[in-house]
Amino acid sequence: xxxxxxxxxxxxxxxxxxxxxxxxxxxxxxxxxxxxxxxxxxxxxxxxxxxxxxxxxxxxxxxxxxxxxxxxxxxxxxxxxxxxxxxxxxxxxxxxxxxxxxxxxxxxxxxxxxxxxxxxxxxxxxxxxxxxxxxxxxxxxxxxxxxxxxxxxxxxxxxxxxxxxxxxxxxxxxxxxxxxxxxxxxxxxxxxxxxxxxxxxxxxxxxxxxxxxxxxxxxxxxxxxxxxxxxxxxxxxxxxxxxxxxxxxxxxxxxxxxxxxxxxxxxxxxxxxxxxxxxxxxxxxxxxxxxxxxxxxxxxxxxxxxxxxxxxxxxxxxxxxxxxxxxxxxxxxxxxxxxxxxxxxxxxxxxxxxxxxxxxxxxxxxxxxxxxxxxxxxxxxxxxxxxxxxxxxxxxxxxxxxxxxxxxxxxxxxxxxxxxxxxxxxxxxxxxxxxxxxxxxxxxxxxxxxxxxxxxxxxxxxxxxxxxxxxxxxxxxxxxxxxxxxxxxxxxxxxxxxxxxxxxxxxxxxxxx
Amino acid sequence: xxxxxxxxxxxxxxxxxxxxxxxxxxxxxxxxxxxxxxxxxxxxxxxxxxxxxxxxxxxxxxxxxxxxxxxxxxxxxxxxxxxxxxxxxxxxxxxxxxxxxxxxxxxxxxxxxxxxxxxxxxxxxxxxxxxxxxxxxxxxxxxxxxxxxxxxxxxxxxxxxxxxxxxxxxxxxxxxxxxxxxxxxxxxxxxxxxxxxxxxxxxxxxxxxxxxxxxxxxxxxxxxxxxxxxxxxxxxxxxxxxxxxxxxxxxxxxxxxxxxxxxxxxxxxxxxxxxxxxxxxxxxxxxxxxxxxxxxxxxxxxxxxx
Numbered sequence: 001x002x003x004x005x006x007x008x009x010x011x012x013x014x015x016x017x018x019x020x021x022x023x024x025x026x027x028x029x030x031x032x033x034x035x036x037x038x039x040x041x042x043x044x045x046x047x048x049x050x051x052x053x054x055x056x057x058x059x060x061x062x063x064x065x066x067x068x069x070x071x072x073x074x075x076x077x078x079x080x081x082x083x084x085x086x087x088x089x090x091x092x093x094x095x096x097x098x099x100x101x102x103x104x105x106x107x108x109x110x111x112x113x114x115x116x117x118x119x120x121x122x123x124x125x126x127x128x129x130x131x132x133x134x135x136x137x138x139x140x141x142x143x144x145x146x147x148x149x150x151x152x153x154x155x156x157x158x159x160x161x162x163x164x165x166x167x168x169x170x171x172x173x174x175x176x177x178x179x180x181x182x183x184x185x186x187x188x189x190x191x192x193x194x195x196x197x198x199x200x201x202x203x204x205x206x207x208x209x210x211x212x213x214x215x216x217x218x219x220x221x222x223x224x225x226x227x228x229x230x231x232x233x234x235x236x237x238x239x240x241x242x243x244x245x246x247x248x249x250x251x252x253x254x255x256x257x258x259x260x261x262x263x264x265x266x267x268x269x270x271x272x273x274x275x276x277x278x279x280x281x282x283x284x285x286x287x288x289x290x291x292x293x294x295x296x297x298x299x300x301x302x303x304x305x306x307x308x309x310x311x312x313x314x315x316x317x318x319x320x321x322x323x324x325x326x327x328x329x330x331x332x333x334x335x336x337x338x339x340x341x342x343x344x345x346x347x348x349x350x351x352x353x354x355x356x357x358x359x360x361x362x363x364x365x366x367x368x369x370x371x372x373x374x375x376x377x378x379x380x381x382x383x384x385x386x387x388x389x390x391x392x393x394x395x396x397x398x399x400x401x402x403x404x405x406x407x408x409x410x411x412x413x414x415x416x417x418x419x420x421x422x423x424x425x426x427x428x429x430x431x432x433x434x435x436x437x438x439x440x441x442x443x444x445x446x447x448x449x450x451x452x453x454x455x456x457x458x459x460x461x462x463x464x465x466x467x468x469x470x471x472x473x474x475x476x477x478x479x480x481x482x483x484x485x486x487x488x489x490x491x492x493x494x495x496x497x498x499x500x501x502x503x504x505x506x507x508x509x510x511x512x513x
Numbered sequence: 514x515x516x517x518x519x520x521x522x523x524x525x526x527x528x529x530x531x532x533x534x535x536x537x538x539x540x541x542x543x544x545x546x547x548x549x550x551x552x553x554x555x556x557x558x559x560x561x562x563x564x565x566x567x568x569x570x571x572x573x574x575x576x577x578x579x580x581x582x583x584x585x586x587x588x589x590x591x592x593x594x595x596x597x598x599x600x601x602x603x604x605x606x607x608x609x610x611x612x613x614x615x616x617x618x619x620x621x622x623x624x625x626x627x628x629x630x631x632x633x634x635x636x637x638x639x640x641x642x643x644x645x646x647x648x649x650x651x652x653x654x655x656x657x658x659x660x661x662x663x664x665x666x667x668x669x670x671x672x673x674x675x676x677x678x679x680x681x682x683x684x685x686x687x688x689x690x691x692x693x694x695x696x697x698x699x700x701x702x703x704x705x706x707x708x709x710x711x712x713x714x715x716x717x718x719x720x721x722x723x724x725x726x727x728x729x730x731x732x733x734x735x736x737x738x739x740x741x742x743x744x745x746x747x748x749x750x751x752x753x754x755x756x757x758x759x760x761x762x763x764x765x766x767x768x769x770x771x772x773x774x775x776x777x778x779x780x781x782x783x784x785x786x787x788x789x790x791x792x793x794x795x796x797x798x799x800x801x802x803x804x805x806x807x808x809x810x811x812x813x814x815x816x817x818x819x
Contacts, residue, residue, distance in 0.1 A: 053691065074693050089688045091681040093805060098677055103692045108674035264804055 002065050004029045004157055004188040005050065005081075010059035012045055019045035020056070021212040027157070032179065032189045034199040034220060037209035038232055043192045046209070047159050050190070051083045052076045064156075077105075080156035084146045084163060090134050097130040100149045121148050124178045139289055140171045147178070158182065159190045164198060168288055169458075169491035176202050194232070196225045208232055233432075240435065242442050245466040248279030252331075252419045252450035253300075254313040258320070260299060260306060268292040268474045270299070275469055275476060279418070282441065282451040283479065284465035286458060286490050292474040293454050294337075297423050300452070301334045302327045314419055328357070331418030335409055335425065337454075339401065343408040346397035350389060351378035353396050354411050361415065377414070385410035385440065402433030409437055413444055420444060423454045438464050458487055472496035518647050520764050525656060528760030530555070530714040530722065532659040534738035535745075535752045536666050537710025542742055543670065544703035545683035547812035548590055549605025551711045552735025553612020558583040558715025560616035563726045566628050576631075576655070576716045583712020584705050586612055591704040595697055598814040613729055623726040630724035631655065655717050662710070667749045679703060683808030686815040696815055711735070737786060744793025747806040751796070759789040 005027045012020040048054035052071040097114040114130035126144040208231040216231040258273040298304040302324035309318035314330040336342040351374045363374040378392035426434035445451045470477040470493035562579030593604040631653045639650040670676040686696045745751035762785035
């Protein structure tokens with residue numbers, strides 16, 4: 001059989017890194033082919049090369065047996081290659097049908113296109129209303145729009161880049177159903193992921209990448225997870241040590257009946273949020289992004305203040321009306337979601353970035369920065385948290401995502417906080433650094449600090465948290481004890497379905513567990 | 514009745530240059546580009562159109578010359594801001610100052626004689642109607658063109674695919690580029706169109722509104738046009754209403770001066786500027802409205818990724 005797509009010896013280098021090194025793979029019609037690898041293994045680069053959004057330095061691409069000479073996205077579309085991006089290429093300010101019309105080659109006829117969208121989306125079991133504005137859609141719905149947009153072109157090859165990272169477990173099941181239906185109709189699918197269980201469930205074949213090289217091909221359904229993982233990360237398989245929690249008697253963070261209106265049209269209102277975090281435990285907040293996490297974190301960190309001061313208490317002090325620096329004085333430390341721009345000033349050096357939150361720890365005296373101490377402080381973090389950096393004078397933006405995250409987490413931990421807020425601790429961080437950061441957070445909590453983690457990665461929350469909360473549409477569920485809940489239950493709560501089942505007792509019940 | 518007709522027609526005429534300039538800028542900003550140089554482009558248009566009339570060219574040719582002068586000035590901005598990715602604020606301000614200087618230089622030889630202004634239209638029957646005739650059917654052709662442009666631009670932006678593409682480029686040029694639209698080329702066209710409209714606005718000032726040449730005769734109307742676009746929250750209808758409001762205030766304060774109000778005339782002259790801005794600030798407080806119509810990538814340079 002003529003392969004749908006064939007890559008021969010593809011190489012691509014960027015300044016300082018080899019993103020793809022002599023990569024070859026073959027995809028048959030109707031095959032679901034996984035490209036498996038860690039963050040930074042070169043998966044996304046490879047996909048861009050297949051789609052024509054980036055050009056390979058060397059190597060050849062064949063589609064249905066024909067060499068593609070000059071490649072670009074327009075060429076891809078004429079060949080029937082479509083791509084669903086990890087970060088959606090949708091315009092927020094216009095409707096679904098207008099978004100799709102922009103990439104459709106057909107005549108500009110919105111009513112007939114809307115009808116087609118409705119039909120097609122129903123046929124593949126993912127209904128969407130073509131006339132809704134995109135900014136009103138959930139992330140899962142946006143993904144549907146992207147997929148339907150591709151399907152309208154009747155693709156022969158569909159590329160999906162980490163499609164499940166933003167979905168609830170139930171939505172993943174639906175997506176897989178759609179993909180299988182597509183493959184059965186003869187469409188080839190390239191499925192990029194770093195999640196082994198998904199690849200084993202869905203894919204016929206897998207090409208594993210590590211550091212830009214192919215480290216193996218496998219039939220994932222006949223290969224053990226361990227073997228696949230070995231191919232992915234090599235011999236190093238990090239292991240977590242999580243000892244039982246010993247929560248303090250009194251909560252360090254108390255949130256009581258916190259309600260807040262969204263700051264703008266794109267936000268979510270928080271409704272009557274209550275929970276506690278005790279010293280010595282890690283409480284996680286699960287949820288599909290855009291359900292109020294950003295609002296809650298802003299209110300907790302002090303970036304946004306609340307008139308009702310006792311809605312948030314830190315160590316018993318009413319803190320909701322306090323400024324961020326006043327809250328930090330109460331023992332709060334905060335690792336925000338955006339490393340560059342919120343967690344660190346990109347163009348500033350590491351020691352300057354250290355001073356930003358550590359100014360009460362000897363780095364500033366009489367209003368003047370003590371450079372030597374600041375540099376020593378930064379060096380301390382670099383050594384202790386194994387940050388790969390060119391010393392304290394390196395700029396924040398020169399570090400890789402994982403190393404900068406280690407530095408920021410390290411900086412906050414060096415403040416010896418009583419309460420640590422962490423938002424997306426390991427987003428875009430490679431497996432090794434992720435494990436290190438998680439272990440660091442666990443160790444900090446076992447030393448008595450109260451830790452509150454917001455994450456979209458359920459695996460991560462299950463790995464480190466003692467108790468879990470779920471946020472959906474601005475409401476937070478009663479806490480669930482990690483050892484007595486499962487992904488199924490959390491997933492249901494993420495979609496808001498079983499919200500409100502026996503809430504009596506609240507957090508105290510869960511604590512006694 | 515006489516007075517009402519005078520105020521009404523005066524309002525419409527005073528608003529016309531603003532409608533041209535602000536609608537042009539609206540299209541530019543919808544594509545995500547901020548051209549602060551409207552004042553300069555208007556002055557170039559005013560100078561060129563005036564020169565063409567004094568040099569003996571016909572009125573349509575003179576107006577066209579003014580529009581093209583505005584477009585040529587905007588091309589300068591386009592090269593700086595779109596090709597060389599200069600800071601758009603700086604490039605726009607430079608254009609404003611440059612246009613004012615160049616037009617003053619060109620205008621040195623123009624003398625201070627007024628020219629014969631652009632005539633009002635004569636439509637059989639309609640123009641001779643009582644009341645309605647002088648009220649609506651005797652304007653000069655550019656007044657009608659301005660209204661036509663309003664309809665055309667509204668239709669273009671919200672009903673055509675090209676308009677949709679323009680608006681989405683203003684929201685996210687990266688995404689538009691990824692889908693395969695030529696972002697830079699489309700932005701150039703928007704900038705040129707904005708220049709053409711600003712040039713028209715200038716031409717209107719020097720050959721129709723006050724048919725003589727005075728240095729810096731735009732008197733800040735380019736800046737008002739800029740403010741109009743922002744405070745009209747990037748919606749064509751609000752731009753139109755804002756321009757009429759400004760025109761109305763201009764005429765009213767002139768009437769006030771004529772009636773000998775005991776207020777310094779400098780303050781009265783400032784009134785249209787003040788009133789327009791105050792009203793527009795009040796109606797643009799709705800943040801949701803802003804978020805929906807604001808071109809999210811406004812004034813951010815875009816370089817297509819290789």
